[in-house]
Amino acid sequence: MAKAAGATITLPTELDIKAAAPLAAELAAARGGDLTLNLSQVERVGAQCLQVLLSAAATWSADGAELALEDPSPAFVDAAAIAGLDLSRFTAPFHGPLHGKE
Amino acid sequence: MDTMAAIKQTFFQECEEQLAELEEGLLAIEREEGDLETINAVFRAVHSIKGGAGAFGLDDLVRFAHTFETTLDGMRSGKLEITPQIVKLMLRSADILSDLVRISRDGGEMDAGRVAQMTDELARTGGAGPVAPAAAAPQPPAFEPLAAGEAEPQVDEFGFAPVQISFDTLIADDEAAGIRQAVHIRFTPKPELYAKANDALRLLRELGRLGEMEVSCDASAVPLLGELDPEGAYLTWDITLTGDLDEKAVREVFEFVEFDCDLSIDTAVAGPVMDESDAAQTVQAILAQVAAEEAAGQERHAAPQAEAPAPVRAAPPAAQAASAAPQQAANSQAPQPGATIRVDLDRVDRLIDLVGELVINQSMLAQRVMEAGIARLSDVAVGLDDLEHLTREIQDSVMAIRAQPVRPIFQRMSRVVREVADMTGKSVRLVTEGENCEVDKTVIERLADPLTHMIRNAIDHGLEKPEDRLAAGKPEQGVVRMVAAHRSGRVVIEVSDDGAGINRSRVRQIAVDRGIVAEDAQLSDAEIDDLIFAPGFSTAAAISDVSGRGVGMDVVRRSIQALGGRITITSRPGLGTTFTLSLPLTLAVLDGMVVNVAGQTLVVPLSAIVETLQPKAQDVHGLGEKARVIGIRGAFIPLIDVGCVLGYRDEEADPLASVAMMVETENQSQCALLVDGIVGQQQVVIKSLETNYGHVFGVAGATILGDGRVAVILDVDAIVAGSRAEAARMDANRKRSAA
Numbered sequence: 077m078a079k080a081a082g083a084t085i086t087l088p089t090e091l092d093i094k095a096a097a098p099l100a101a102e103l104a105a106a107r108g109g110d111l112t113l114n115l116s117q118v119e120r121v122g123a124q125c126l127q128v129l130l131s132a133a134a135t136w137s138a139d140g141a142e143l144a145l146e147d148p149s150p151a152f153v154d155a156a157a158i159a160g161l162d163l164s165r166f167t168a169p170f171h172g173p174l175h176g177k178e
Numbered sequence: 179m180d181t182m183a184a185i186k187q188t189f190f191q192e193c194e195e196q197l198a199e200l201e202e203g204l205l206a207i208e209r210e211e212g213d214l215e216t217i218n219a220v221f222r223a224v225h226s227i228k229g230g231a232g233a234f235g236l237d238d239l240v241r242f243a244h245t246f247e248t249t250l251d252g253m254r255s256g257k258l259e260i261t262p263q264i265v266k267l268m269l270r271s272a273d274i275l276s277d278l279v280r281i282s283r284d285g286g287e288m289d290a291g292r293v294a295q296m297t298d299e300l301a302r303t304g305g306a307g308p309v310a311p312a313a314a315a316p317q318p319p320a321f322e323p324l325a326a327g328e329a330e331p332q333v334d335e336f337g338f339a340p341v342q343i344s345f346d347t348l349i350a351d352d353e354a355a356g357i358r359q360a361v362h363i364r365f366t367p368k369p370e371l372y373a374k375a376n377d378a379l380r381l382l383r384e385l386g387r388l389g390e391m392e393v394s395c396d397a398s399a400v401p402l403l404g405e406l407d408p409e410g411a412y413l414t415w416d417i418t419l420t421g422d423l424d425e426k427a428v429r430e431v432f433e434f435v436e437f438d439c440d441l442s443i444d445t446a447v448a449g450p451v452m453d454e455s456d457a458a459q460t461v462q463a464i465l466a467q468v469a470a471e472e473a474a475g476q477e478r479h480a481a482p483q484a485e486a487p488a489p490v491r492a493a494p495p496a497a498q499a500a501s502a503a504p505q506q507a508a509n510s511q512a513p514q515p516g517a518t519i520r521v522d523l524d525r526v527d528r529l530i531d532l533v534g535e536l537v538i539n540q541s542m543l544a545q546r547v548m549e550a551g552i553a554r555l556s557d558v559a560v561g562l563d564d565l566e567h568l569t570r571e572i573q574d575s576v577m578a579i580r581a582q583p584v585r586p587i588f589q590r591m592s593r594v595v596r597e598v599a600d601m602t603g604k605s606v607r608l609v610t611e612g613e614n615c616e617v618d619k620t621v622i623e624r625l626a627d628p629l630t631h632m633i634r635n636a637i638d639h640g641l642e643k644p645e646d647r648l649a650a651g652k653p654e655q656g657v658v659r660m661v662a663a664h665r666s667g668r669v670v671i672e673v674s675d676d677g678a679g680i681n682r683s684r685v686r687q688i689a690v691d692r693g694i695v696a697e698d699a700q701l702s703d704a705e706i707d708d709l710i711f712a713p714g715f716s717t718a719a720a721i722s723d724v725s726g727r728g729v730g731m732d733v734v735r736r737s738i739q740a741l742g743g744r745i746t747i748t749s750r751p752g753l754g755t756t757f758t759l760s761l762p763l764t765l766a767v768l769d770g771m772v773v774n775v776a777g778q779t780l781v782v783p784l785s786a787i788v789e790t791l792q793p794k795a796q797d798v799h800g801l802g803e804k805a806r807v808i809g810i811r812g813a814f815i816p817l818i819d820v821g822c823v824l825g826y827r828d829e830e831a832d833p834l835a836s837v838a839m840m841v842e843t844e845n846q847s848q849c850a851l852l853v854d855g856i857v858g859q860q861q862v863v864i865k866s867l868e869t870n871y872g873h874v875f876g877v878a879g880a881t882i883l884g885d886g887r888v889a890v891i892l893d894v895d896a897i898v899a900g901s902r903a904e905a906a907r908m909d910a911n912r913k914r915s916a917a
Contacts, residue, residue: 093372096408099408103403122372124372128406128408131406134214135404158379158383159395159415160394161397
């Protein structure tokens with residue numbers, strides 16, 4: 077997973093329902109540039125935090141900025157797999173010739 | 179109108195919007211500006227049309243929309259690579275869809291061959307599965323997604339997999355729930371599920387213990403961060419479980435969340451294609467489920483839905499379709515433009531009329547106050563000033579209600595370009611600018627035909643054949659530009675091509691042959707170009723399939739004039755031709771200069787006036803027999819007596835006792851209009867002469883002044899053009915009599 081230029085946010089160990097709102101706020105505040113999410117500390121993941129991360133990926137993509145994942149923990153990889161979500165979905169929702177804003 | 183017809187009408191209105199969105203999205207994709215949301219929007223548009231069409235039993239429409247949708251879905255899930263060819267195919271499919279919608283609404287015959295061919299092409303892209311069986315569950319049609327499901331055994335990433343609820347599990351008794359090879363589950367949590375400390379991932383894990391599990395997640399409803407409720411619920415999962423399964427065990431996983439999610443458990447995934455009666459029964463089952471859920475209310479009980487009573491409620495099919503398709507509802511959370519309401523146009527027009535009356539009334543009141551000799555700074559006068567401001571603001575706001583961007587009409591033109599380019603074998607790119615420019619709705623509606631004709635002309639006559647272009651050192655692909663802009667209180671739309679320009683000698687020859695002009699007439703380039711608008715003029719040597727439809731540019735000019743607009747043409751040999759449409763922004767108000775001419779009160783649009791001046795004797799010169807010019811700062815410009823042009827008087831007025839108003843016409847040339855005196859400046863409400871009486875030369879409309887009198891509003895360009903034509907005619911006459 078390549079590291080994007082710009083800021084890095086290290087996500088907390090618990091990404092449960094209580095973490096969703098703070099996570100959304102933190103990500104919203106980081107908009108406007110490339111961002112790397114460090115997932116090495118993540119131990120527990122809930123569906124709502126996955127929603128927030130998917131939304132972030134779509135938002136970054138719409139902004140034309142890069143969102144990258146760094147060092148995803150086994151817990152995160154497992155949670156994404158259970159949810160039927162490829163890790164690439166959390167970086168850019170769509171890879172193709174449409175990516176015109178680069 | 180009965181209710182059903184009213185619903186149907188709304189459906190067609192929505193279809194128009196969906197089609198516009200579809201085309202806009204596809205064009206964005208073509209320009210490589212699209213993103214995932216664009217594809218989703220495109221997909222949603224087709225999906226909505228299909229859903230609605232199903233509810234009204236429009237089978238042809240449903241069938242085509244389904245094939246189209248399936249291909250789009252392939253695009254969405256990334257299975258189908260997005261190439262320019264694919265996007266072109268999509269655009270052509272959108273055209274056919276639009277035709278099908280139109281025929282469904284207005285009646286008529288669709289070229290079945292065209293539809294079949296396109297269906298075939300779509301199917302061949304590979305993005306689509308096998309084409310759905312023709313019976314896309316037409317009976318009852320509201321539940322068309324069933325057929326979609328059968329045609330798409332693959333569960334796509336973002337897809338709207340159908341809501342499938344097995345007839346067996348719902349209607350039959352528990353015996354139906356036994357050992358199954360595969361179970362398909364569609365699971366959409368509601369926010370309450372999370373709020374009650376359940377987590378979708380935990381449920382998925384539990385399901386995973388029951389057998390081999392394949393999960394795909396539909397994240398298309400997840401909004402951007404700005405609109406995201408972090409504790410909302412946006413995901414839908416499609417789960418396929420295989421192995422020795424007890425359906426009860428599957429249901430038990432969801433035991434405590436059953437009312438906090440939309441859930442369908444289907445044991446018939448691998449089964450044969452459902453026939454119509456099955457589909458009908460399934461719909462009934464869903465109706466039963468919906469009823470049961472409502473009956474259950476908030477009360478928690480884990481009894482299988484099958485045990486609930488199954489009354490089938492009589493409700494409009496569309497409503498049922500909506501409840502049966504929660505994913506559609508979830509999808510509507512995607513970014514939407516600001517909230518809107520539909521208002522009957524008559525009501526808006528009535529409001530506009532009333533505001534017009536208000537403006538007249540206000541100016542009458544102001545005049546009375548002035549006549550009563552009340553001081554300018556008195557409270558009454560100041561209050562009146564405030565009233566005037568308010569009136570103006572109300573007026574602007576009301577006009578804004580009717581104003582709409584020209585975007586839809588521009589989009590429609592891109593279709594015309596595609597079709598004409600196909601027919602003529604020319605390669606054409608349409609470039610549009612200023613789509614957001616807003617114009618009165620009536621104006622927009624009536625622009626479609628003239629613009630279509632101009633675009634056809636530009637491609638058919640304007641652009642050269644590819645080989646000629648290459649020979650002339652131009653790129654093979656021709657460019658047609660459509661630009662809209664606001665210019666001094668009017669909307670100007672330019673349609674230009676980069677073709678060969680007007681062949682003036684040929685145009686002149688044709689005009690002479692047809693007796694439109696005399697053989698020896700001295701015509702300037704602009705006048706020759708203008709001949710294109712002459713009635714009965716057609717330059718096509720052979721009437722082609724494209725342009726020669728018996729509609730000439732004279733019809734275009736007439737329809738533009740009927741809108742209070744003007745059309746002009748400029749052409750440069752080898753570089754192309756530009757048609758310029760100038761249209762009034764609104765059909766209702768105008769800032770005007772009130773003037774006197776031969777005892778008549780006239781209004782001159784302020785936007786046309788550059789300056790006013792009192793002519794001096796040494797500046798006015800005669801030119802030829804009757805024409806006069808005035809020298810201003812070293813330049814000579816024509817002096818036109820408005821009274822003579824309009825026929826108020828025969829003898830030209832004495833310039834020294836008059837006022838000259840310098841006006842600028844649409845084609846940027848300047849003229850001086852001679853009037854007797856200036857009364858003042860005023861905002862006037864335009865009352866159309868065309869609507870109430872008929873077109874009168876030199877008059878753009880009429881208005882009611884503060885003192886209650888009627889005044890005509892001058893059409894400056896027509897007056898200038900008229901006086902030139904007059905001069906040309908006299909010139910020709912003189913030559914003839916001299917010969």
